[in-house]
Each structure stands twice: as C-alpha cells, then as structure tokens.
Amino acid sequence: MSEAYQMLGTPHFGGILVVSDHASNRVPGDIDLGIDPALLEQHIAIDIGVAGVAAHMAERPGIAAFLGGVSRLVCDFNRDEHGPTVCPIASDGHAIPGNALDHAGHEERLARFYRPYHAALARVLDEAPPSLILSLHSFTPQLASDPAQQRPWQVGVLYNEDDRASRLAIPLLAAEGLVVGDQEPYSGRLLNATMNRHAEAERRPYFGIEVRQDQISDPASHALWAERLARIANQVAIALGS
Template identity: 35%
Template sequence: MSETHTATILLTKEDPAPVKLRNMEFSSPYLLVCDHAGRKIPQSLGDMGVPASDWNRHIAWDIGIAEVARHISDFLKAPLVEQAYSRLVIDCNRKPGHRGSIPEVSDGTIIPANKGLSAEERHAREEGIFWPYHQAIEYEADIRGTIILIALHSFTPVYQQQERPWHLGVLHNRNPVFALEFIKQVEQLSDGPWIVGSNEPYILTDENDYTIPRHAEASARPYLELEIRQDLIDAPEGQRLWAARIAEVIEKTRTALSQEPSK
C-alpha cells in the first residue's frame, strides 16, 4: 500500500503551486487564462531526461505568452489564471487521456520521463497539476458571473519548414461572435496591417483543445482564443507593445458588441 501511495505524490512543499493568480481583486468583464505560461518541472521528475536546450523551445511552453498575458491583465485590470508547470509535464489544453496530454514525443523530441507511465503516475500528473488549474478557472468564471473568457497562446514562426505569416491567430468553433468581431476590429485598425488568421495556425476542436470547449463553449460563454507569433513577443519591448495593442482591440470588440441593437 505504501508504495502505491508514494507513487501518486507528484508535488511536495518544495514545488511551486500549479496555479498562479494575478489581479484577482478586480471586478472585470474578462477572465484571462494561460494554459502554457510556465515551464516548471516537479522536483521529483528531475529534468525529465530532456536536454537543457529543449527547455528553451516551444515544446516546453508558449514562449513570451506569460509576460504578454500579465501585461494584458494589468492594462485591462482583469484577473489572470496561469499554469506554472511545463506542458511536457502535462498539457492543460488537452483532455486527460489524449495522446498529447502527457506527450512521449513532442515535435521530434523524445520525453523519457513520459514513456510507459502507469495509471497511478498519469493520475498524479492530473491530480497535482491539471485539475487544480481547471478547478481554479471554473471557480473564478462561476463567481464572476457573465465574463468573456480569453485564452492566450503563442506559436512558432516556422513549423515543418513552413513560414507562418500571421501576426495573430484567432481560433473559434461554437459561438464565434466575439472572435469574429475581434478579427473585424483588427482589420479596421489604422496602425495595421496586422495579418490575422481565422482558425490559423490551428483550428479549435473538442479533440485537440480543452480549455475553451470546457469553460466557454459548454456554457455558451463568450470567448477569445488568441495565438500570437513568438518572434513578436520574445523580448520585453514586443511583449509590452503587443499586449497594449491586443488589450485595446479586446476593449473595442466588447464595446462594438455591446452597442449592437438586439434582435
């Protein structure tokens, strides 16, 4: 019994909490979430057998997005829920059990610590990191009533030798009203042109996403899932600049939708 029990403990008091909160004291029409903000590793997993150079790659986290999310949170005075741990430990935008949830390989890199996990080891990742994060989002969304959920991510400028031209990608599936208005507002900006992809470089699906389907689409809550190209936000200046631009468009989008005559 004691062996089984020990194997299920992932985080100790030496490890940081999985959920990071910011600006929670503000009452805001928005709730910001950042699934891939962090790249912490539980001490019990060491370096997971992954070389140090790979911990700087996009496979470990969404480069630049934590800083952008914090700036947007400060500009809008909106609460932000961030995941502290690397998506190589467990991906918080994949349903538990999905093949990408605890990836054995990520963009060509083998993740030795994720090979052949027992059910208990998977369960420990879910209980220690995945569920506390999603419970925090659910709690904050519920107590705040009518909010717009904003999920922030970043993407690599080149993938499989293909250049990705978009500055921003807006992902949407069910109930795309806020997303489509956001795209319209970007296209109307005078300091453009920004290239904004609609469902680029990814599409939003129940299969490959978790956060928006679970916390927004399931309850018909308005949402924006935004992807930002990493080379624009890999340094402090760009992080602040793009956060300011995005915060402004988010506000314009909300204003435009609130002024539409109801049908």
Template identity: 40%
Template sequence: MSEALQTPRTLLGPEDPEPVGLIDRGDASPFVLICDHAGNAVPKALGGLGLPQAELDRHIGIDIGILGVSERLAEQLGASLVFQRYSRLVVECNRRVTSPDSIALVSDGTIVPANADLAPDQRAERIDEIAAPYHRQIVAILDRRAEAGLPTILVSMHSFTPSLRARPFQRPWQIGLCYANDKRFTIPVLEALGQEAGLVIGSNEPYSVDLVKDYSIPVHGEERGLPYVEFEIRQDLIGETAGQEEWAARLGRVLPAAHRDFTVSAA
C-alpha cells in the first residue's frame, strides 16, 4: 500500500496484518474486483473480540471461501483485486458508519463482547485504521481508471451461509446477484448464468443492496455511476479448493460473456 494511503495507527500494532490486500494487475481488464469480507483477522489489542476462534471462523466472521474464488477469478480475468483482511466483526466494511451494525453487538445469535459499550474514539480507531484504508485503495484504482478514460465494471465478491442459526432455513440458491437501482450489468450476468447447467440462481437473494445502510456498491458503484455486479456464492460450495476453482472458472466464463452483451447493448 502506498504511503499516501497510510493512516496513523493507535489500534493496529506491528504484529497485526495490513488491513488492505491488493493484487494490482494494471488496467487492461475492464473488471475491478473487491472483497469486503475476505479475512477474519482481529487486532491483537482486541483479544479476539472475546470470542473463541470457532466463532470467528463462522460466516459471521468471514465470507468463507470467497477469497480463494476471488483470487483465481481475478487471475483469469487479468483484473485487479482489493480485499479486506480483518473480520467484519471488528468493523463491517460494507456498512456506512451511521448504520447500527457497522460494529455488531450480536451477529446470527452470537454476542460479541468486545463490541459492547465502545467509546467514540474506539469506534473511530476501527473505522480509520481498517475500513477507511480499504475504501481509499478502491477509490485510488477507480480514480486511476477514470482519469485514463477507461470503462470499468465493478465486481463485488461475497459468500453466504446455507442456513442462519438465528433463523434456520435451507437457502436453495447456489449463487445470488444483489443490486439496487442500476441493473445494467446485472441483467446480462443473470442471462449468462442462466446458460450454465443446473444452477439455482437468486435475484436479490439471499440479500439485496441497501442504499442507506450498505457502503461498497452504493458508494463505489451507484454514486459513481459505474456498472457493477455483486455476487453471493453459497459457502458449502466453495469451502474447499476444488469448489473455489470450479466457481472461479464458471464466473470466468460468465463475466466476459456478459461484458460482450453489455458492450453491444450499450453501443
């Protein structure tokens, strides 16, 4: 990460990992990939948030399997990838700071002890040192492309649990696409996915984009006017390497096909 993207630190220490993961492949590809929940690191000073590691390893702490898919997909597309190494339980990088669950007190039935009764400066530390550098790096790449006059497709990568503990229900979708007002690129992606045999595809399932609470797609996509797609892949399908390779290969077929249709329709 460049010096311009660094933030003075009072929370993260020398033994803590950098919050921002970056694979910068330049700007030849039309795609830029982002991964808000790639990791489940916790700053050493926060003592694991008062949780056992098994909780941090659950879907509440990390989007299981999605980094492996994202890295392989970015390589296939020749695209850059920006990802977050810290757990969403430390600070939720896909929430506006005004959202009540930007630092969750409870997640899928699990109480997060270290998130209770935070002082304003403690909240600010997490936002300033973890969430803000991640989004600055995304902005840096998108600005660079805009200044060069390069069309950009933003690809947001997520995974979802097959069933929530708090609301048990077996989610049937293997992959879902989440969107808000701008469906320009989502529609051709849905059509391209429909050509893949045997998929159960969710349209704004199991989640949708909330323009008031969410951050990444509303700010980097909708507010910039960039076409985008947000994927949610079911975690039991990508928990192992073979599944990650399979889904990266699938999306590596789908995205270029959708981009060809998108480019033709926009001409």
C-alpha cells in the first residue's frame, strides 16, 4: 500500500466507491511544513470527519472507500497537477513556509504523492467500475479569512458539467430535513479536479458531497451520516441504472 492513499473495503463492479482526497492530516517525518502542529487539526490540513464517515460506509456491502494518505498541506490531490495550490504556500490566512519549493521540490512531491494517488484511483476504477462515485469532503462552518461569511448549509452537493447524479441526490438530501446547498459552499465548476479527471472525463456517474464539519464531529455523527449517505447513494445508483 502506498503512503499516498488507503483503500477501505473491496471495490465491486457496479458498487459504490467513496473517494475522499482530504481524509488524512498525516505529514511524513521527513517533511517540515514549518507550521504550528496545532494547525494540523484544523480544516486547512484535513477534511474533518470524513475519514470516520468513509470508514463506516466501507463496512456496508457493495461500498469501498479510497482515501488520501497525507494532509492536503503536503499535497492537495483535488487540484490540477501543476496548479499553484497543489502544494499550497498559504491556506485560510496561514503561511505554509515549508511549501516554498523550487521546481525539483515540487516535482518530488508530485512523484511521491500526487501521481501514485491518481494512478491508483484510475486503476481501481478501471478494474472494478462502480455504478456511482461519491466524492466526500467537509467544510468549515466559518473561514478565519472571511468570518462574516454565512454558511448555513449542513451539506452541499457539487458537480461540474455532469449533474445526472447530483440532480437526484439534492432532493433526497433535502427530504432528510437538511439545509442543502446546490454548488455551495463551493462550486464544482471551480473545485472539482479529481472528479473532472476520473469521473467527468470518463462519463462515470458521480456527485460531490461537502458536509459541514460540525455535523460530523464525533463517532456517533460519523455513523449517522454514513448511514444517510450510503442509503442515498444507493438510491441514486438505482435510479441512474433504471
């Protein structure tokens, strides 16, 4: 198993694959980001709660989870390979001095983490094509750099050009009594690199989920959201296949 990713459960042909780019806050011992270690527990380093939700989902029949193995501050898998934020030099007002890399350093991060992650994800999708990909993320209730911004959504659904699954998922989530964002708090037309590459480009059905982090802050809420998302993902997959 690569240090760049972790697989939970067994992918099945026609099953559901949960993909979570930002599930880990791990920083390898030979990398010094030059930041206060406390920042690794914050949203700039990890999508808080998603690893717990994904782990519960992967315990269910027909669902597997593919998780990023390092912090998004080490390498952000959900960015274009040569984009400026794949190894961010700042995040939500915090400088990341250890990411002031020269070309060789940048290339080393890509070769060590980014390319193995995406190569493995492509291989999983080719070898066991799922009926649906669920791209699982979480978002902070409040940005330090924009504290006045209101984020009332408990969950958001993201997509780019292919909205087949999203159009089904949004009303199903709303029926749970949730405040659901359609392309909120971010737009999938802007932040969708992993799904653009592995889903949109291959016409694989998917939808992106952003759960507000206070909704998945403890083991009980992880289990609750895992049940909810597994049930809704299965409903979406069945509707797409009918």
